[in-house]
Amino acid sequence: MNPLRRVAFVLLAAALLFPAGARAQKFNGRELVQASLIADTSGIVPGKPFTAGLLLKMVPGWHTYWQYPGDAGIPTELKWHLPNDWKVGPIQWPIPLKLDEPGDIQIYGYHDEVLLMLQLTPPAAIAGKSVQLAADADWLVCEKVCIPGSGKVQLDLPVADSAAPANPELFAKFRDRLPKPLPTGASAAISWSRDAKAFRLTIADKSLAGKTNLDFFPLPESPTVIGHPRRAAAAGGGTEFTIPFETADAKVQTLDGLLVVDGQAWSLGTKPSNTDGTAPVPPGATDRSGSLLKFLLFGFIGGFILNLMPCVLPVISLKIFGFIQHAGDSRGKIFGNGLAFSLGIFAWFLGLALLTIGLKAAGHQITWAFQFTNPLFVVAMSAVVLVFALNLFGVFEITLPAAATTGMLGWSAREGYAGSFFQGVFATVLATPCTAPFLGSALGFAFAASAGVILLMFVAIAAGMSAPYLLLTAQPAWLRFLPRPGAWMVAVKQFMGFLLIATLLFLLWVLGAERGPEAMIWTSAFLLALSIACWMKGAFLLPGASALRRAIVLVLMLVLVLGSGWYFIGEKFRVTQTAGPSLTKSDWIAFSPERLQSELAQGHSVFLDFTAAWCITCKFNEASVLETASVREAFERAGVVKMKADWTNADPVITKTLQQFGRVGVPLYVLYPAGNPNQPIVLPELLTKDLVLNHLQTAAPKVAAAP
């Protein structure tokens, strides 16, 4: 067709299309798009959400658009005609294709066929025997030319007590094409920055960076206007997308979007494209109306209970051991030691409080025990614990308590107040990964409050934790009930060393969960070198050694520690990858807000376990309650979906969900009863079998009774 005739034809087509007013779906005698409404259910059960979908079938070569159409085009729209008491969810957009048009025009859309799904929630009571679902659909379909189309789509469904699935193939096909939430842990590999001209998305994950078909499909929110994402290699083997912008508010630091690779996609950003990204939260969960005093009291009690947490056991036992030795000392000295120990506890908590306030002021999202989400902190902890253990084993003795290097180890210098102080610090460091009962709500309250309240809250916790020691040392009479010191103490000391080694195993396991097995082995290699250095100190740095010999040994020790630290931690450990979610038990589903919504939408009860590899309270609850045969059976009988939110690497999506519950740390246990998913039950932080079984029983009958 020559240009003139083509124009004439287009103008004729336009003229033919226009006067009618209705936006024709026929072009050149063909119906370009067939639109219909389908549902995943054979009938409507009052109160029970289901999924409906607008099915668009395009003729070959023509496309409709994604929610962000790209440089041109407009997304498909649906306007529902439903009674007010129906709830309509957002459109769940399948992963689109990126299509290039002449002149460097990029658009995002769908060829052939697309199902735009969304959740509909009918009211609890429906009058009549059937319901007509009706909506106005508007779309733009383009090949080389664009033709807007619109149509009224409708679907009649009977109202019923129960319903069977419908259109399973189509829904399965397009559910499969929905973007997934970013895997737990992967978010650590993703970072954003922006300058005056562009957003920069950096993906540190090497395995992703190696994919040539990795792409970023942006979802800018109005009024942000962006150009095309461009990919480039980033430092350290990662990859980087630069998204130039034409306009973006200074407050906008990141873009939502999809990370697309191998036909799969992950949602990035605060607003996942599928849902509104929130979990139903019980009313009052974030209620801050409780008085400050009440929460401070909770903090105090929580701090006290921290002493009983399994993580603190080795150090606490050592402290009691210290008290035994001090039993014969003067009253003043004993109290001095108790005071020093308490000061250590206060020092750590106040340090944490200041760090928290500082980070919060700098705009970071702060969560409790956040330091454990930093692998380097865990490495440092491992080193301290090992050196401590070697000291207890007698591999080396602290001979120069005044030397700076002996700092934390000074505790074994029997009399040192400094030793007691560092013991206090050490006990607290080990205690932080366990959020004791009361601490969860108290910290949740404090972290959302002003700097002063945060400080007060940490003081209350420190006071609670140190209270028993202060009381015990202030009343030395009570110490009489402890056994007398003697040679047996050496054996106890060595045994405590093994407890510390057990703690070390736990820390290594945490590292493995955070950064994979390679991280464990490189840390272990560093720890081995550290052990040798400790042994050298014990074997060669004897009090009578000559100055030259001491110098040589010291240099060798330094070389060993610094060299291995530089190589194993600085070089090898640093480049290990963030590990994916570690779901050891297959009957747990990985948490995502979308998955939770969809399980609840399908009428399932859901038990949500917020956990982390480094959270001992969580592990204790899992081992002693959740993974026991009777509880597992009860879950199965009640038909409750078990969902695990692994917060080991401080996944921001999980952080956000925790915050919705007014929490800043794990564990958190939430039961969503199927009959009443908007009233989830928050379980206490220390679980017992009876408690869980009772809750399952009270939740389950509601499930059965649900319409």
Add this chain to the structure above:
Amino acid sequence: MKTKLLFTTLTLLCTGALFAAESPQVGAPAPGFSLPSAQGKTESLGAHKGKYVVLEWFNPGCPFVQKHYQSENMQALQKEFTKKGVVWLTIDSSAPGEEGNLSAADGLKQINDWKMYPTALLLDADGKVGHEYGATNTPHMFIIDPDGKLIYKGAIDSKASADQADIKGATNYVKAALTEAMAGKPVENATTKAYGCSVKYAP
């Protein structure tokens, strides 16, 4: 033949990328150009220095362009502002053989049929000026101030649809920007996301 095709494709890709990188943002000087008009003259941007200039990317086959012409929304805007001394240049960057490509005669007929009121309808069949400005949509609107600086880039209005009924409730960004600028005020929405058909550049 094959290598030539490959070479052409590569060149196009490269120039495309170049254009994308260099297309002017609001606040930057508007690139100069000179194009033949349907009226048989040559219009250059430089000749209009000292006046506000509106660039409107155009394709009569595009339903979004039709939306604003069938409703006479665009003509009303052209009338209002050309009367106030604004230079309104409607630019057609459709390539030969693509939808909306116009000869000078087609263009004159189009102006007559639709009762268009631009200062001139410019023919940019090789898409050079379209690329230079990063025009991706029809309609895609640009406003240049008397100093030759770009002060608006984006959509015609705030409702991205092909439905004439939506014009009434929409904010017309071009009208708002011109009104603000001519009153000596800063343009509030200076960059917006254009909507419409893609410009039909040469494949």
